[in-house]
Amino acid sequence: MSDLKTFIEILDEKYGVKEINKEVSTKFEIAKIIKKYENKTLIFNNIAESDIPIVSGVCNTREKICTALNCKNLLKKTLDGMDNPKPIKKIEKLDKKEYTTKKVDLNLLPILRHYKKDGGRYITSGIVIAKDPNTGIRNASIHRMMVIDKNKVAIRIVPRDLYTYYKESEKLGKDLEVAVVIGVHPAVLFASSISVPINQDELEIANYFHQGEMKLFKCEDVDIEVPKSEIILEGKILANKRAEEGPFLDITGTYDLVRREPILKFEKMHIRKDAIYHAILPAGYEHMLLQGIPQEARIYKAVKNTLPTVKDVKLTEGGCCWLHAVISIKKRTEGDAKNVIMAALSAHPSLKHVVVTDEDIDISNLREVEYAIATRVRGDRDILIIPNVRGSSLDPMAKPDGTTTKVGIDATKPLKNG
Structure with missing residues (x-):
């Protein structure tokens, strides 16, 4: 099995690695630079407080994680x-x-x-x-x-x-x-x-x-x-x-x-x-993807038990890969989407908002997701609101007792007009 250094070489060949050779400090300065180049893999070669260089952004895109796991899906x-x-x-x-x-x-x-x-x-x-x-x-x-x-x-x-x-x-x-x-x-x-x-x-x-x-x-x-x-x-x-x-x-x-x-x-x-230190920026893409993507599989398993025709699950970057999920299904009967919403909220209790779409919507494309919400949702029928439930301790809008309001949106087309 290859190590981190070998994988950095692969990243450099496939995506490019940006090296920073000027002296930088571990106190705020490096974090600021990582934030500036959130999608890049960075190597800091000249650290003011240490002789050990730093790498960041090893897993800050889905494509890089796929490369690491040798997969497409x-x-x-x-x-x-x-x-x-x-x-x-x-x-x-x-x-x-x-x-x-x-x-x-x-x-x-x-x-x-x-x-x-x-x-x-x-x-x-x-x-x-x-x-x-x-x-x-x-x-x-x-x-x-x-x-x-x-x-x-x-x-x-x-x-x-x-x-x-x-x-x-x-x-x-x-x-x-x-x-x-x-x-x-x-x-x-x-x-x-x-x-x-x-x-x-x-x-x-x-x-x-x-x-x-x-x-x-x-x-x-x-x-x-x-x-x-x-x-x-x-x-x-x-x-x-x-x-x-x-x-x-x-x-x-x-x-x-x-x-x-x-x-x-x-x-x-x-x-x-010749060690290199891996630094992950809190609230950066690398943090979000590593913490969030494994929960997609957890949600998928739970939803598939409810609806075998589930197609895909994504935790969105805008939702910090933690609070927002979009789920694609092949709808078989009316009410499927609402059952899926309940299953997803149970599988990943930190979820706050869930959108369920038909399989014709690419849930990796948030413009298409918004289109589904705009053209397939009627608020009185398709929005599920669940107040006073336990949510994420990281939700800044949660009540002092840790409860919040969760929302599910059925953005699927009706099987029949009506």
Whole structure:
């Protein structure tokens, strides 16, 4: 399996990579440049605060993600990966000739401070790999991490797999061993973004996504295996230890709350020779697509159980790839679209607005979607309004208790005139 550097070479050949050689700072300046060139892959070669260069925009278009996963249909590939995880047979020791092992000092890494109101510097592309304390099943997931000391971060953990592992460890009175990897092939990054059952290993999905056999490497001080990475951090999420995390400008371009989150203490760091650090801009296209696209497969699965003739699902960039979905169906009976709306809202509870169209509308073309709304919707009949329901914690219009109003629009043609 190729690594991040090899994939950057592919991106350069296929789409072009913009190199920035002037000295730039990790404090706001790099984030500003990434924002300016949101669709570009950028390499920053001269970082004021670090000797390690930065890459950004590795997965900031659907086309680049398709290239990484070696596919044309991203939804189909995601669904196939979820259904066909590929066990990993090759596990080796870290090559000491390839990595320099150092005492942990996060100040050596070019960790960005993105926006002025952020609580601090944030690791945004770090994949946390952990094992279930009871079963040993491995999990890989992306979490934001705010630097609070040279060897500690406050890590935002939402109630999913890693949260379950951590709470189980706390019950046992133990810290949870983890490894954090930064700078991996996008197939690993994308697989780590997918929501699958707790007994499924995301690294095996990554192994399916990429041609060839994927190797894992044993960490030295924690019982964790990791993929080929530019930077590997070994550590533990401390039991019953919390620190303030935030504010953080999240996927919607608005600030998330300050919370008391677990502390991750790093105990060893391995930096690859000639390493490059991957930085993902919060609320940038790379953030939106990596977080949002895997939810399209989740929505599709749920809708297909309701209506087998569903054709496609897209989370729109205007909706931050999180709050707005457009769904294409082959309508069979009146009421199909409303059933689809309800299924989609249940499958992805953060959804706020859903539009359902006929299959003749290209849902990747928002002009066509707007045309369907303009010419096929009668408000009193085709707009479904659901008040006072749980929504996304990232919705800036949600009530203080977390509830919001959700809207579904049936933009399909009536089967009969009337």
